[in-house]
Amino acid sequence: MFILGGYVFDPRARYSFTVWTSAGAASIVVAGNIGWQFNKALTVTGGYTGAPGSRSLVATFPFFTATDRSMADNFFRPGFTQGVWANGEPVKGLNYLAFVGNGLNTLNISANKIDTHLLLSGSAWWEPLGPYGEPGKSRNMYDDYFASDKVRIRLGTSYTRSREDRFSNLDQSSPENTSLYNSDGVLTFSTGAFAPGVTVDLATYRLWAADGGIKWNGLAVNGQYFMRWLNDFEADGPLPLASTFDHGAELSASYFVDPKKVMLFGRGSWVRGQFGDSHEYGGGIKWFLLPTERLWVNTELFRVSHAPYSGAFTPYTAGMTGWVPMVQTVLAF
Numbered sequence: 294m295f296i297l298g299g300y301v302f303d304p305r306a307r308y309s310f311t312v313w314t315s316a317g318a319a320s321i322v323v324a325g326n327i328g329w330q331f332n333k334a335l336t337v338t339g340g341y342t343g344a345p346g347s348r349s350l351v352a353t354f355p356f357f358t359a360t361d362r363s364m365a366d367n368f369f370r371p372g373f374t375q376g377v378w379a380n381g382e383p384v385k386g387l388n389y390l391a392f393v394g395n396g397l398n399t400l401n402i403s404a405n406k407i408d409t410h411l412l413l414s415g416s417a418w419w420e421p422l423g424p425y426g427e428p429g430k431s432r433n434m435y436d437d438y439f440a441s442d443k444v445r446i447r448l449g450t451s452y453t454r455s456r457e458d459r460f461s462n463l464d465q466s467s468p469e470n471t472s473l474y475n476s477d478g479v480l481t482f483s484t485g486a487f488a489p490g491v492t493v494d495l496a497t498y499r500l501w502a503a504d505g506g507i508k509w510n511g512l513a514v515n516g517q518y519f520m521r522w523l524n525d526f527e528a529d530g531p532l533p534l535a536s537t538f539d540h541g542a543e544l545s546a547s548y549f550v551d552p553k554k555v556m557l558f559g560r561g562s563w564v565r566g567q568f569g570d571s572h573e574y575g576g577g578i579k580w581f582l583l584p585t586e587r588l589w590v591n592t593e594l595f596r597v598s599h600a601p602y603s604g605a606f607t608p609y610t611a612g613m614t615g616w617v618p619m620v621q622t623v624l625a626f
Contacts, residue, residue, distance in 0.1 A: 305330045307338070315606060322400055334383040342378065344371035344397065345390045345416035346453035348504040348517055356434030358515065358558050360591050360621040361607055363543040364573045365562035368602040369500055369519040371414060371453050372398025372472050386423070391415040397455050397498060398472035406469070410456035418449030425508065430625060431586050435515050436547050436556060436579070437508040438586040447506040455498045473498060473523070476539050476566020476601045478611025481523065491530035496523050511549035518542045539566035554581055564601050571599040587625040594618050
């Protein structure tokens with residue numbers, strides 16, 4: 294993933310340009326956005342971005358504790374789409390991001406299939422004891438790499454609503470919209486997800502998430518709780534239910550045993566859903582190769598039970614149960 298950013302002609306004219314390739318998904322994504330920073334309290338931007346329905350989609354990538362987002366976060370969170378958003382810090386320590394977009398995940402959906410239903414998403418977070426991280430690209434990182442002896446706290450919440458379309462004809466069993474899964478790992482829009490031979494064509498998605506974190510002297514603890522509702526189904530046959538409710542959480546803890554060099558961490562997440570439950574737990578070591586927070590090697594081993602999600606960019610496959618080893622090197626220049 295190559296991310297270029299800065300300003301054009303005037304420091305207030307901000308832009309970002311991303312090229313993202315994946316051999317595993319055989320895809321290339323080219324995306325960008327451009328905006329205007331009126332002041333510290335208001336910047337308005339348009340283009341491609343992640344809908345801010347989860348903390349991990351608010352300028353945190355790739356500065357997570359583990360090798361990637363947790364199982365629960367991947368299951369609940371929205372994705373990436375085109376839209377317009379406003380963000381800023383109107384009061385010291387209080388930040389917001391409000392977003393209007395095309396849908397939960399439309400990066401690979403052709404423009405002629407995207408309907409007129411808009412996604413609404415927003416996130417707000419409060420840092421009462423000062424900035425949660427140092428200024429720059431790693432501002433919202435989960436780890437306490439800089440190990441200040443001053444306690445820092447983050448409290449946040451997010452909400453997202455979207456009317457989702459399967460983007461495929463009802464006679465096609467596999468939908469193009471792959472952003473929603475039921476808690477048993479079945480795509481919400483696939484034929485038979487709710488009843489044999491029945492296909493859902495439209496559904497309303499709502500997600501509320503609350504997150505919190507604390508850092509002190511190399512120690513960091515971060516967590517997030519999710520609640521998701523799906524309802525207002527339109528289908529080609531009768532359904533046994535009118536709505537679903539799923540909830541879950543994630544938690545990670547890390548500590549630098551050798552400041553700015555070696556960090557130990559443990560993590561876990563769980564999903565409790567309409568069609569089944571799942572969980573994961575594990576731990577690992579993160580080694581920073583040079584005196585910078587932007588280059589590291591991360592190794593971890595974690596146990597997954599009945600994963601409710603599949604993703605080409607993650608180690609999760611729907612229904613999987615077992616131990617997963619991961620090794621990752623990140624250069625975030």
